[in-house]
Amino acid sequence: MAGPQRHNHAAVPAAAASSQTSAGRPETARHRQKLAPGASSALIVVDVQNSFLPGGSLAVKDGDEVVPVINRMAAHFENVVLTQDWHPAGHISFASSHPGKKPFDVVQLDYGMQVLWPDHCVQGTSGAALAEGLDVPHAQLVIRKGFHARIDSYSAFREADKKTRTGLASYFKERGIDTVFIAGLATDFCVAWTAIDACEAGFTAYVVEDACRGIDVDGSLGKAWTEMIGVGVRRIQTDDLAP
Numbered sequence: 553m554a555g556p557q558r559h560n561h562a563a564v565p566a567a568a569a570s571s572q573t574s575a576g577r578p579e580t581a582r583h584r585q586k587l588a589p590g591a592s593s594a595l596i597v598v599d600v601q602n603s604f605l606p607g608g609s610l611a612v613k614d615g616d617e618v619v620p621v622i623n624r625m626a627a628h629f630e631n632v633v634l635t636q637d638w639h640p641a642g643h644i645s646f647a648s649s650h651p652g653k654k655p656f657d658v659v660q661l662d663y664g665m666q667v668l669w670p671d672h673c674v675q676g677t678s679g680a681a682l683a684e685g686l687d688v689p690h691a692q693l694v695i696r697k698g699f700h701a702r703i704d705s706y707s708a709f710r711e712a713d714k715k716t717r718t719g720l721a722s723y724f725k726e727r728g729i730d731t732v733f734i735a736g737l738a739t740d741f742c743v744a745w746t747a748i749d750a751c752e753a754g755f756t757a758y759v760v761e762d763a764c765r766g767i768d769v770d771g772s773l774g775k776a777w778t779e780m781i782g783v784g785v786r787r788i789q790t791d792d793l794a795p
């Protein structure tokens with residue numbers, strides 16, 4: 553058998569769910585099973601890059617707050633993958649590439665509707681660099697995406713044309729990883745598209761909400777959660793992970 557199974561849970565409950573109160577009654581608040589990611593799970597840290605942090609050209613509100621949360625969480629994962637938005641200058645997702653358009657306008661491209669952004673994460677620039685405070689030395693792979701000049705890529709698995717693959721699903725499958733936990737920026741774009749594609753590729757996918765921050769343009773954050781939940785993405789908090 554090859555490939556992950558949709559219901560094959562690699563994240564097993566930790567064995568700490570049986571504590572009792574001093575009165576001897578079950579302590580129901582602590583009965584919620586914690587997830588303990590093992591060898592068949594990976595953490596995907598999405599686009600924690602300077603362009604998306606306060607002071608960056610496409611700053612996500614409070615985006616810097618995810619950094620310490622991710623650093624703490626990543627220490628509990630054997631497998632960590634980072635992604636970097638990685639555009640050539642003049643990329644098709646930049647408003648500056650479309651005369652008369654401005655950031656956050658939406659245009660129709662060959663592959664569908666595209667939100668136009670300020671120039672961001674240009675290859676080799678400081679904006680494209682990972683956040684200085686990100687401390688995940690054991691990360692095993694950095695997936696760079698959005699490097700095709702004419703196609704955007706929010707998802708770590710599949711570019712915005714919905715056809716061009718990044719290779720990440722095959723990498724996970726070859727390594728026996730069937731469950732992914734996703735954190736980073738921004739919840740309603742690169743995190744959401746990554747999570748949805750993970751589910752569609754057959755992985756069990758958790759989005760760790762408090763380790764993400766959203767952009768929320770025209771209700772995009774609520775829409776993204778509805779879509780994620782609709783395809784089977786599981787919404788959790790860092791507190792749902794075993795310490």
Ligand SMILES: [Zn+2]
Pocket residue numbers: 637638639645672673698
């Ligand atoms: Zn981008």
